[in-house]
Amino acid sequence: IQVWEWWDAAQGWVAAALIGIITACIAFVVDISVVTVADWKEGYCDRSIWLNRRECCPVDKSPSLGVFGTCDDWVSWSGIPPSSSIDDDDLDLIPYTKAYAIYVLFALLFGLIAGFVTLTTKTNLPSVNNDNTDPTKMQEKGKVMYPTSGSGIPEIKTILSGFVISPSFLSPSVLLTKAIGATFAVSTGMCLGKEGPFVHISACVGSLVSKLFPKYRSNANSAKYRQLLSIACSAGLSVAFGAPIGGVLFSYEEISTYFPRRVMWRSFLCSLFAAMVIKALNPTGTGKLVLFETHYGVDYQAGHYLVFWGLGVAGGIYGGIFCKANFLWSKWFRKLGFMKRSSPVFEVLLVVFFTAVLQFPNRLIRQTGDIVMEELLVDCSHDGDGKMSWLCRQEGRTEEEGGKGLYYAWLISGTLVKLLLTIITFGCKVPSGIIIPSLDAGALFGRMVGQLVPGISPGIFAMVGSAAFLAGVSRMTVSLAVIMFELTGEVNFIPPFMVAILTAKWVADAISADGVYDLAQHLLGHPFLDSEHALDKVRKLDPDPDPGSGHKGTMEDLIPPANTMDEITLFTGPDFRVRKATLREKLARLRARGLMDAGLVLVNEACICHGYLPEAELEFALEVLDETRDEEEDDGQEEVDLWEGVVSEFVDRSPLTVTAKAPVEYAVEMFGKLGLRYLIIVEEETARVVGVVIKKRLLSYLDELR
Amino acid sequence: IQVWEWWDAAQGWVAAALIGIITACIAFVVDISVVTVADWKEGYCDRSIWLNRRECCPVDKSPSLGVFGTCDDWVSWSGIPPSSSIDDDDLDLIPYTKAYAIYVLFALLFGLIAGFVTLTTKTNLPSVNNDNTDPTKMQEKGKVMYPTSGSGIPEIKTILSGFVISPSFLSPSVLLTKAIGATFAVSTGMCLGKEGPFVHISACVGSLVSKLFPKYRSNANSAKYRQLLSIACSAGLSVAFGAPIGGVLFSYEEISTYFPRRVMWRSFLCSLFAAMVIKALNPTGTGKLVLFETHYGVDYQAGHYLVFWGLGVAGGIYGGIFCKANFLWSKWFRKLGFMKRSSPVFEVLLVVFFTAVLQFPNRLIRQTGDIVMEELLVDCSHDGDGKMSWLCRQEGRTEEEGGKGLYYAWLISGTLVKLLLTIITFGCKVPSGIIIPSLDAGALFGRMVGQLVPGISPGIFAMVGSAAFLAGVSRMTVSLAVIMFELTGEVNFIPPFMVAILTAKWVADAISADGVYDLAQHLLGHPFLDSEHALDKVRKLDPDPDPGSGHKGTMEDLIPPANTMDEITLFTGPDFRVRKATLREKLARLRARGLMDAGLVLVNEACICHGYLPEAELEFALEVLDETRDEEEDDGQEEVDLWEGVVSEFVDRSPLTVTAKAPVEYAVEMFGKLGLRYLIIVEEETARVVGVVIKKRLLSYLDELR
The missing domain is CATH 3.10.580.10 (CBS-domain)
Structure with missing residues (x-):
């Protein structure tokens, strides 16, 4: 009897740990698949086609510099010898065009796969916003929903606030299609991240695990079931960013409606197990949890706060414009006649095509989002000579070598391209998160601003800029600050992060009152009470x-x-x-x-x-x-x-x-x-x-x- | 009119920033005073008596190694030449005894000052726990309260949950006496920290600032007033530890009853301003916000989790014993006849005497709490030779030099002495926080355990151990994990911190259901609804x-x-x-x-x-x-x-x-x-x-x- 009581009390903890472990395993598979599949756009490894470029040609030095090693094992589709693929200065037009075309074709293929996988989970929904006063609204009944598409966070917010969306939203089949869809969608190079989908995947795992514990089943005790989902969400962000505490706070600040202390402690355990398992599985090959570890030292002065504040303003403007434009785009473009008649896959392919065409020429944003971010945070002063990354060589150019004009152009156009593409991408019928693209845009802009500030590593501004842009888009505050330093390990930069985040939030709130998730909820017609x-x-x-x-x-x-x-x-x-x-x-x-x-x-x-x-x-x-x-x-x-x-x-x-x-x-x-x-x-x-x-x-x- | 509306909306933010700035200034004064006054126990600076030892004799190398520089400007009371004061191996008995006696006398003097300052704010309280069913209870009316004593956190928790304690509890005079009292109390070397008092000071600042803004006055809108206090509390911890995010989370997790998002954002701003100002004022002289910065690298393996878990168990046992013993001590000792008749200052002097007598012989715990902590986190492998800290020389001893037996004895006895002294100290009628002494005890124990684990810096276990012990005492979770890495900058050690913290919390909860603040509330008879x-x-x-x-x-x-x-x-x-x-x-x-x-x-x-x-x-x-x-x-x-x-x-x-x-x-x-x-x-x-x-x-x- 005593054992039974003990087990009854321990169930919640066991469930939390289990969710963390399973989520981490799924995330591991998705992580390594994405890297390999994304690299197929440019070539393959001769030793084994399943190896990605970094594994194929290991780098000798700190991988945080973001340089790919070069070796003969890596075969590029276009026939460009791997050594020169790092440097596009003296390129031949014909292999370049060939590489470009193959890149676009692969992107389209991956987009096709992601789109069709998403379609398989199409569900018909009863109307959820029926207030009985307007008979015409009755006919909207039977709306179509694609549980696999989007980030899933708006829907989870709705579920956690006590509404029932659709029983299939957290089913194992959605888990599977979301994992496969996210892998291919990210591999296309589209402006989307796998963080939102990871949160959805972890919620699916939470729903699955709840079936093992009678008292957490959704039909037995829906309050306890929702608490388990809140707990599960923290694991999603924990594995996506290697940010266990950020995951807990994200679940508290952004997702959950009801977050008592008991739920927080269990989230903490869930997030911890997820982080420990993903660290042990080591998908990045660095053995570290910190994704974008940097060591800038503390060389910022009080005067630099002005720059950080300026980055915050820019981030707020970016976030405000993004929220407004994405909302209008969704209202207008998807309501166009020909878009309504054609399959959602057509829209995906259009977006993929534009993305691939616009991103390939810009060396800075050709890779998937997390590699872009990693490269932009490079601290060139620590960069060994001879093995300099492309970025540092650009920044080190003197006037005689042609100056930095072209580099500046890539940074600025990169920011604008990211803004444009993110606006048309978010809301596509593929699994898509908004976090990594926002970080990328901020890092590009911040790196640009950093060029103008003398005597300090421009990587610092890339880092703070990315926090500002994401704050503008998502309106996160405390959780974002924690995520940023769990991502970079820069504990000395907490005040700059906080300045930029808070400023961005204010400015963005002034431009567009609702953050991206609230707008998405509104667009999807999900009821939500923000008390x-x-x-x-x-x-x-x-x-x-x-x-x-x-x-x-x-x-x-x-x-x-x-x-x-x-x-x-x-x-x-x-x-x-x-x-x-x-x-x-x-x-x-x-x-x-x-x-x-x-x-x-x-x-x-x-x-x-x-x-x-x-x-x-x-x-x-x-x-x-x-x-x-x-x-x-x-x-x-x-x-x-x-x-x-x-x-x-x-x-x-x-x-x-x-x-x-x-x-x-x-x-x-x-x-x-x-x-x-x-x-x-x-x-x-x-x-x-x-x-x-x-x-x-x-x-x-x-x-x-x- | 527009301007007026804008000002109305901005008031909360302005108030939050103002609280942060003022709190940081007060904290700066207390911080530098404590260091100077505490050093007077051992000697004085010849150039100016107001200089502390570290300023008097600047160290060339990284101050994180925790070694005092030695120079002729620093005059020791006992006449022991400063160079040998670092190393007690070959000490003469007579100057040692002299130094011992002077140390104890100064400690008693500071204790006397702290005690009398605390007495000046004595207040008579109407009974707050009168349930009208028991007529004998009516006579307890007119309880005596010392607003300056203790950490203040239990009282603030009560106020924030909606009860009125005493109008004088957050008055300017309490602010002043708390600041002076804390300075001298910490300087005695007693097992108490200035973190709790800092939170109380920041709440007083919040109360002061509320008077400037009509809509935040306590008699105009008590809900808004309490929100401002919640916001202010985050500044206290932010300046105490240089942990701005930890401060916000501490206010959320530990202190506040009602913490909506709006309050969180303002706490964030308040905490940010406090951190920026204290960083600019630079009381530690390092120019960094991170108090105990360390760089161990990531050399822990999966197997080490077992040790971290073990530290968690130890921390839980420590915390459980502390809570139970401190509760019983307060119930028993302070109710003894002779204690009731004598002035509370008598108790303070007794405790100071025991503390000084027990702590002076142990080189590890002779200094104030934060220096003890700093020394225990030293990474000896990075320590340059020739300038080795005392601790590293002890750890590097070979068998021929006498072995490490004595060092082990100091570590173990240090842990026990800290436990004993903290039990009798917490609850004394002087400003006293519990955070730093718990961290110290954990660091001593963790360093000890670290000696037994081969091939890894023992400082790592000191760091994790301190988190575990504090978790056992205070039952904080997320906020403590954030505080720990804001203190150390070790983002790679988040999973070990989390393992130790969660384990310690579980074990401590099993031994004593309530944390130290809840017990103190109960002891003080403050009503509190933990829903x-x-x-x-x-x-x-x-x-x-x-x-x-x-x-x-x-x-x-x-x-x-x-x-x-x-x-x-x-x-x-x-x-x-x-x-x-x-x-x-x-x-x-x-x-x-x-x-x-x-x-x-x-x-x-x-x-x-x-x-x-x-x-x-x-x-x-x-x-x-x-x-x-x-x-x-x-x-x-x-x-x-x-x-x-x-x-x-x-x-x-x-x-x-x-x-x-x-x-x-x-x-x-x-x-x-x-x-x-x-x-x-x-x-x-x-x-x-x-x-x-x-x-x-x-x-x-x-x-x-x-």
């Missing part, structure tokens, strides 16, 4: 509005029309017994309204609320009743006791109530902080039930206020 | 208990006795008007009950709740009424309209209600998450008011369950 945001909105409501608007800012606004109330009210009578036929009829009415999460409010003859029976529970209770009785006897006249027996287990005897005169603020706080699904509105004078609010109704009310 | 903990407790309540206990686990348990209900119920009549005399009488009755946060529940003739009027608001409303009317006319017969006019502003028209059959869990969630002050209990059948719960009543109910 802090909503509170600000309802607090601003005028207490004495003009009568036309109809928004008084009190709970009266949320009282449903009388006929709706008739349908959802169930009179229990003095002995709390109702006929089964009544229950069936009420259920049928609720279903006819198309809502999935309505319910019946039970009232006595004085119209005082006695309980609440949610729709899903009512349905389940009736099924159980049918099983236990003989069907022949069942004429529906039989009475069911609501206070005792089978049905009573499903009745919430103490639903929370609030008076009709209370401000809407109360409802927002209670739904947001207590995680309520429904709230009863009572008349102030008599405590009679006058209405019921469900979460979706509150959300559509908040939308009206926008 | 997660409380939820666990009420969920375990047996739904069908034996009738004797009386705890059904439903709201019925919390219904006050009938006579109490009579006193706190106010019948409003059909026109919502009551006589002023009635209000006065009710107020007098509430006062007579000795409660400060009760209130009146307004009911109509059907006994339906119509509103709530808290005691403090009632008092204020009556004062306002008295001011506006002529006193002569006032016979108390005049009727006051509760729905309109002056009094109505103070009436909460929509207090939240819950039925008597609802589980207590509901009340805990609502008080904890919504920050309620009162909750109305209504009868299920009729919605009549049957009771009112205030937060203190809920807390005393939860205490009964213990």
Whole structure:
């Protein structure tokens, strides 16, 4: 018995550790596949086609310099000898064109694979934003959803806030297609990262693991199930960036709605196991967890804060423009007639084509995102001579060698190309994260700015710039600062990171109020209650509005029309017994309204609320009743006791109530902080039930206020 | 007008930045004072008495090695030539004894100063834990409180959870005495740190700054005021450790009850400004924010995780023993007759005497806590020869030179002495934090363990050990991991830190359920609602208990006795008007009950709740009424309209209600998450008011369950 109790308490921890381990293993496979597949765009290893370029030609010196070794084992498709592929200065036009064409063709092939893999998980969704007031909206029912596409983070946010999206969203098949799709999508060289998809993959692993533990199953205890998903999300970022603490904070700051301390501790364990396993498996070959380790030393002065602040402003502008432009692009381009008629794969191929054509000529951004980032952070003063990286040779050019004009042009055009491509890429129907492309754009811009600041390594500004640009796009703060120094190991640069991040967040908020994930949620039509945001909105409501608007800012606004109330009210009578036929009829009415999460409010003859029976529970209770009785006897006249027996287990005897005169603020706080699904509105004078609010109704009310 | 709106929105940010800057300046003064004053115990600088030893004799090499330079400017009291003061191997007995005696005397002198400074802020408190059921408790009223003593963190936790402790707790005079007291207390060499006091100082600064901004004043909007205090706390830890992100997370994880995103962003800014200013002021002379920077490289293997795990277990045992022993010590020793009669300064002097006598002989722990820590983290393999630190010379001893037996003995006895002294020190009536002594004990133990692990720098285990011991004592997790690598800059050691921290937390939780701050809150008798903990407790309540206990686990348990209900119920009549005399009488009755946060529940003739009027608001409303009317006319017969006019502003028209059959869990969630002050209990059948719960009543109910 003691052992059983102990096991019961330990389950959560075991589940967290298991999720971490499994996620790390999947991430390892994806990581090594991406590197090999991406290198196929340029050539293959003679010894074994499964080796990537770095493994094929090991580098002698610190790999943090980001230089590829060169050797005869690596065979380039175009026939350009590997030694000169590092330096494009004296290139021949014909092999260059050949390499270009092969690069584009491979990118298109990988894009095709990623696109088709994504299509396999197409799902039809019931409408989730149906507020019953507008009959035309009913026809939007049966929306199509591709669980594998995008980063998955907006959907996970919605699920964690208590809504059900689609049972298949976290299924093993989505896990598999997301892993394969992400591998090929990243390999195309498109402006997308595998970090968002990794978070989705880890959530899928969390959902799988929950099946092993009865008390965490989604149908047994949905709150505990969601907590396990929150925990799982931290593992995704932990393995994507080798940032275990950043993963926990990302889950807290960006993804989770409800994050009590107990969940934080388990996230911590989950993230730790993920990091330990990925470090032991060592996909990068460095044996380190830190992806982009740098050692600049502390040579920045107080005056440099101005530059960091300027990078923050630039990052904010970039993020603001990206959010606005991506939103408009999604609203406009994907609604064009020919785009709607053609398969989503066509859009993917278009984007891949543009990406490959624009990125190949620019040596700085030809590789996949993480290699681009690694190269941009090089500290040239530590770079050994003779083995100098391409970047350092460019920066070291004197006037006689042609100056740095071309290099500057590549940096600036690289930033703009990244902006343009990221805008059209995010939202494509392939697995796509936004984190790495934003870091790349920031690093390009920062490196450029660094050229203008004398006496300090320009890599420092590349590093701070990348943090600023990502802050502008995602609006992360604390978690981003932690991720940045878990990525670079630069603990001395925490204040610069913080300056840039906070400035970028302010500027971006001023340009576009919502971050990229919030906009994506809105675009995808997923309901989400951001209680802090909503509170600000309802607090601003005028207490004495003009009568036309109809928004008084009190709970009266949320009282449903009388006929709706008739349908959802169930009179229990003095002995709390109702006929089964009544229950069936009420259920049928609720279903006819198309809502999935309505319910019946039970009232006595004085119209005082006695309980609440949610729709899903009512349905389940009736099924159980049918099983236990003989069907022949069942004429529906039989009475069911609501206070005792089978049905009573499903009745919430103490639903929370609030008076009709209370401000809407109360409802927002209670739904947001207590995680309520429904709230009863009572008349102030008599405590009679006058209405019921469900979460979706509150959300559509908040939308009206926008 | 636009400018005004902009200023209104920017105020919170400006206040946060201001708090950060002021806190950093105060911390700078304390930091440099401590170093100089502490060094006076051993000698003085000939050039200027205000210079500390390190400034007097600058070291040529990296100060992270923790070796003092030696020069003729530094004059030792004992006459021991400075060069040999580093090495105690060949010491003469007479100058040694002289140095010992002077060390102890100076320590006692500093202890005396710290003790008397602390006494100056003595305050009498009204009883805060008065549950009205036990008349003997009424006599505990008038408890004495020393706001300057201790770390201040337990009190701040209580304040942030919504209780009022004492208006003087965050006053400027407490700020001043805490700063002076902390300087001298740390200088004695006692086992206490300045980190907790720094958090208290930053909270005082927050309180001061709030006076500049009308909307943040405590009497204008206590919720916003508390948010500003949450923000301020992050600055305290930020300057204490040079850990800006750690500060934010500490405020979130350990101190704050309510920490929405907006508060997090402002904490981030506050913490950032504090870090930037302290870095620019440069109290350590290194120009770096990272206090104990080390560069071990990544030479730990998977097998070493076992050692890290073992350190975690040790840290957990240490923390558990410390919490239990310190609690018992406080309960027993301070209740002894002669201790109660004598001044608290006597206890301080006793502790200082023991500390000085025990610590001087052990070269490892003779200095103040942060220097001890710095020396223990030395990486001897990087240590240049000839300038070797004392520690490295000990570790490098061969058998012929006498072996390392004595060194081992110093390490082990050092750990035990730290444990013993910390137990008797924490809770003394001087400003005292627990963080640095725990880190020291862990570093001593870890260094010891490191001697037994071949082929890896023992400093690594000192570092991980210190994290483990602090985790055991304080039960911090994420914030501690962040603080540890902001302290050391060792991003590669995040997984070992996490392993040790989580293990230590588990083990310590098994030994003593509450961390040191929770125990201190309990000891000091401060009310605090830890809603997660409380939820666990009420969920375990047996739904069908034996009738004797009386705890059904439903709201019925919390219904006050009938006579109490009579006193706190106010019948409003059909026109919502009551006589002023009635209000006065009710107020007098509430006062007579000795409660400060009760209130009146307004009911109509059907006994339906119509509103709530808290005691403090009632008092204020009556004062306002008295001011506006002529006193002569006032016979108390005049009727006051509760729905309109002056009094109505103070009436909460929509207090939240819950039925008597609802589980207590509901009340805990609502008080904890919504920050309620009162909750109305209504009868299920009729919605009549049957009771009112205030937060203190809920807390005393939860205490009964213990």
